[in-house]
Amino acid sequence: xxxxxxxxxxxxxxxxxxxxxxxxxxxxxxxxxxxxxxxxxxxxxxxxxxxxxxxxxxxxxxxxxxxxxxxxxxxxxxxxxxxxxxxxxxxxxxxxxxxxxxxxxxxxxx
Numbered sequence: 001x002x003x004x005x006x007x008x009x010x011x012x013x014x015x016x017x018x019x020x021x022x023x024x025x026x027x028x029x030x031x032x033x034x035x036x037x038x039x040x041x042x043x044x045x046x047x048x049x050x051x052x053x054x055x056x057x058x059x060x061x062x063x064x065x066x067x068x069x070x071x072x073x074x075x076x077x078x079x080x081x082x083x084x085x086x087x088x089x090x091x092x093x094x095x096x097x098x099x100x101x102x103x104x105x106x107x108x109x110x
Contacts (some may be wrong), residue, residue, distance in 0.1 A: 001081035013068035014084070014109035016099075017043070025075050033077055034058065036055035036065055039106025043067070049094045064097045064109060 003085065021035035030048045032055055047066060052085040072079050085094035 001059070010110070011068075012066055014063055014064055015067040016062055016103045016107040016109070017105050019061050019063060022058040024050055024055060025077065028075060031075060032058070034063075034083070036063060036070045036081070036083075037105050038065075039104060040065065043080045044078055045081045045083055046074040046077050047083040047085075047094075049083065052094050053096070061096070062099060062103060062105075068095065 015038050017036035017038040019034050020037045021033075023033050025031035025033050025046065028050070030046050032050045032053065034045045034047055036045055037045050042103040050087070060065050066084065067081050069080075069082050084097045086097070087093070088095050
């Protein structure tokens with residue numbers, strides 16, 4: 001992987017939010033539709049984590065999203081951000097980023 005400058009990293013707006021809605025996306029095995037409360041707004045994000053996480057288990061969970069990613073449509077749904085997860089094992093199983101301490105919605109990672 002190539003190196004990036006601190007200026008490149010600073011372009012990413014990484015924010016903490018709480019999952020307030022979560023449901024499976026119909027006719028897919030991998031996608032969940034989430035609504036994430038960023039404190040200043042609620043954001044719909046479509047994430048490919050359905051094989052690792054049940055929707056009801058995500059409610060109230062803190063997640064990190066790339067908040068300034070260009071919106072895109074996935075299966076006809078607007079996705080306004082990307083959930084950050086580690087990619088684990090040979091099957092690239094997603095593991096969501098989390099915190100040991102309490103972090104408020106909207107907090108910026110830098």
